[in-house]
Each structure stands twice: as structure tokens, then as C-alpha cells.
Amino acid sequence: MLVLAGILLAAFNLRTAVTSLTPLLDVLGAEFGFGPAVAGVLGMVPTAAFAVAGVGTPRLAHRLGLERTAVLAMALAAAGLLWRSLAGGTGGLLGGSAGALAGLGIGNVILPPLVKRYFPERIGSLSSLYITVLQLGTILPALRAVPIADAAGWRVSMGVWTLLAVVAMLPWLGVLRIERRAGSALAQMHDRAVLPGDEAPELAAPPPRGKVSRTALGWGLALMFGMTSLVTYAMFTWLPKLLVEAGASPAYGGTMLALYSTLGLAGALSIPALAARLRNPLPLALLCAACHLAAFAGLLWAPMAAPVLWAVLLGLGPSTFPLALTLVNLRTRTPGGSAALSGFMQGVGYGLSCLGPLLFGLLHEYSHGWGLPFAFLTLCVGVMLCGAWLACRPGMLEDRW
Structure with missing residues (x-):
């Protein structure tokens, strides 16, 4: 105990x-x-x-x-x-x-x-x-x-x-x-x-990571993981402020951030089991991307029309995070391969995602609006889908070394 x-x-x-x-x-x-x-x-x-x-x-x-x-x-x-x-x-x-x-x-x-x-x-x-x-x-x-x-x-x-x-x-x-x-x-x-x-x-x-860096699977997972984290932490940082600027109270902004965070649990509990049953789980990544894009559109053009709906969609989008973690084991045969793939994915992915909140804030400051920041996040979702296409294809890391 x-x-x-x-x-x-x-x-x-x-x-x-x-x-x-x-x-x-x-x-x-x-x-x-x-x-x-x-x-x-x-x-x-x-x-x-x-x-x-x-x-x-x-x-x-x-x-x-x-x-x-x-x-x-x-x-x-x-x-x-x-x-x-x-x-x-x-x-x-x-x-x-x-x-x-x-x-x-x-x-x-x-x-x-x-x-x-x-x-x-x-x-x-x-x-x-x-x-x-x-x-x-x-x-x-x-x-x-x-x-x-x-x-x-x-x-x-x-x-x-x-x-x-x-x-x-x-x-x-x-x-x-x-x-x-x-x-x-x-x-x-x-x-x-x-x-x-x-x-x-x-x-x-882990084994040397150089071999992972020469595989499409390694870079696909790194991009998928990194872009998901980038969008997630950008929204962690800026969602309350965006809603406050749209007319909500700070307390309400915090409540929507909590709702956004809560929805991550749904993906964490459901996506691994679904991914394990699919030969190619790319449709799950496409669904997550659709949730993200719908939430971006709502927050940009009508933030206070249905803020709960936007927060729910925004919270379902990062389900590609548990999908990436699950694919580490689904696409490797050995513990050594899993460790190497996980290390490369998280090292590169978190490194890429560092830029998310900063660039989102700089673009907002430069443009005095939210259109340019959300265009940036939309581009990141596109990169995430490219990574998912590479990562979700059937095959094992050890066969690609």
C-alpha cells in the first residue's frame, strides 16, 4: 500500500x-x-x-x-x-x-x-x-x-x-x-x-538511436508526438486568455481549461485498446485531427457561441498522444527496440513542442488577433497527420533497421 x-x-x-x-x-x-x-x-x-x-x-x-x-x-x-x-x-x-x-x-x-x-x-x-x-x-x-x-x-x-x-x-x-x-x-x-x-x-x-533516426517510423512517431504536444501545451497556455478576451471571466476560462484537460482521460483509456485492434490505426489520427480543426474554427470565429463544445473537441484532439505511446510497443518486437523508439520519439518530439506556446504568443502579439496563431496550429496538425501516416503503417522497427 x-x-x-x-x-x-x-x-x-x-x-x-x-x-x-x-x-x-x-x-x-x-x-x-x-x-x-x-x-x-x-x-x-x-x-x-x-x-x-x-x-x-x-x-x-x-x-x-x-x-x-x-x-x-x-x-x-x-x-x-x-x-x-x-x-x-x-x-x-x-x-x-x-x-x-x-x-x-x-x-x-x-x-x-x-x-x-x-x-x-x-x-x-x-x-x-x-x-x-x-x-x-x-x-x-x-x-x-x-x-x-x-x-x-x-x-x-x-x-x-x-x-x-x-x-x-x-x-x-x-x-x-x-x-x-x-x-x-x-x-x-x-x-x-x-x-x-x-x-x-x-x-x-537503449541501443544506439542512430538506427531509429534513419527510419520513417521513428520520424513519423516523433512528428506525431511532437506536434500533438505542441498544440496541447499551446492551448494549456492560451485557452483561458483567449476566452477572457472574448468576454468570459477568468474563472470561466479556468473551468474550460479544466474541461479541456479532463477529456484527455477519454483518449488515454480508449485509444490504446482501439489501436491494438486495428492493423493501421490512421483513422484514429484523422478523427483526432478533425476534432482539433473544428475546435480551432469555433474558437477563432465564435468563441462564446459554444465554448463547452469547443473545449470538448479540443480535449479529444490530443488522443494522438496515447496513440503514439501505444505504437511504440505495437511497432517493435523487442524491449530494446521499444526503448530506442520511445527515447527518440520523446526526445525529438518534446524538443519540437517547446516552440508551440512561444510561437503562438508571438504570432498573437504580432497580429493583434488569433487568426495567425490558429493558422500556425492548423499547419502543425497537418504535420502531425504526415507523421501519423508514416507511424501507423504496419511493420516493425527491427525490420527497418
């Missing part, structure tokens, strides 16, 4: 630093005097931090072990969230966000192998459970950010999530303490899962 609590509490924290900030961008911009460009940079930090963490975490976990790395991840998250809530200027906001998101990026990488280590017989059910909790941790900050800020100030609104990150450290500290007792059930479970001399076998270094 202690391990399960650690996994679920860590999962809840993996997006709090993102969605507790974006509903308050107007308030923070007025407080510190920054405009859309800086807001775009703040929206770019999550994907940049996740990309860097994805590269560095495997080596860190081998050096420290998965459990100590989990403690470090939550400690970084707590420190960054606290720093951000005490910021005296834009630099403090950026620095605190970077620190918190570095911790959460480490958490992104280590949670799946922790599930595999301690619950090898229940990987499917435990993965669904922690993804559900992750979604709740995405939704709740978006819903509560503005009401808490109105009642107690923006510093309290952003700082309250520090407490949850600290709480998420406690189960892992307990696990480390119990594992020191040689006869404990937890220690025996750990010993059965760990190979002699290897602190974290699940995070073994």
Missing part, C-alpha cells in the same frame, strides 16, 4: 505546476508587467524541462535507484513550486517553473518502471489508475487557481500545491526505510524485481 500511495501521489503532482499557472497569466502579467511573449516562454518551459529530463533521468535513476529518484523528483517539484510562489519578478517565475517542472519531468520517466517493478502482474490496471490520477492532478489546479487567487491571492493559489509535492515524498521515504530491513515483505518484493548489481534494470541504456 505504501508503494501504491507513492505512485499515485507522484502521479497527481505531474501536471500541477502547468495548470496552476496558466489561468493566472493575466494576473501575473499585470503584477510583473510582462506581455504575450513572456507568457509564451512560461508555456514553453514544461516541454523543455520534460525533454531535458527525458534524456538525463535514466542515468540518474541508475546512479540513485528508482525510489531515491522519486524522492528527488518530488523534492525538486516542491522547491520549484515554493520558489515560484515567492517570486518577486518574471525571473523568479521562470526559475521556479523550471525547477518544479524538472522534478515533474523526472517523475514522468520513472513512474512506469516503478509500476513494472512493484506490480508486474497488474501493469495494465495500475497504469490506468495512475493515468486517471494524473488527469485529476491536471484538472483540479485549473479549476481552483482563480477562486483561490480571488480569495487569498495568487501566491497562495500557486504555492498550495507545494504541500502535495512534499506529501508525495513521504511514502518513498518510508519505502526506503522499510527496504533496509532485510526480512520485510517490501524488501523481498524489491529483491525479486532487481537484478544483481543493477539498481534499475527497467531504465537500462
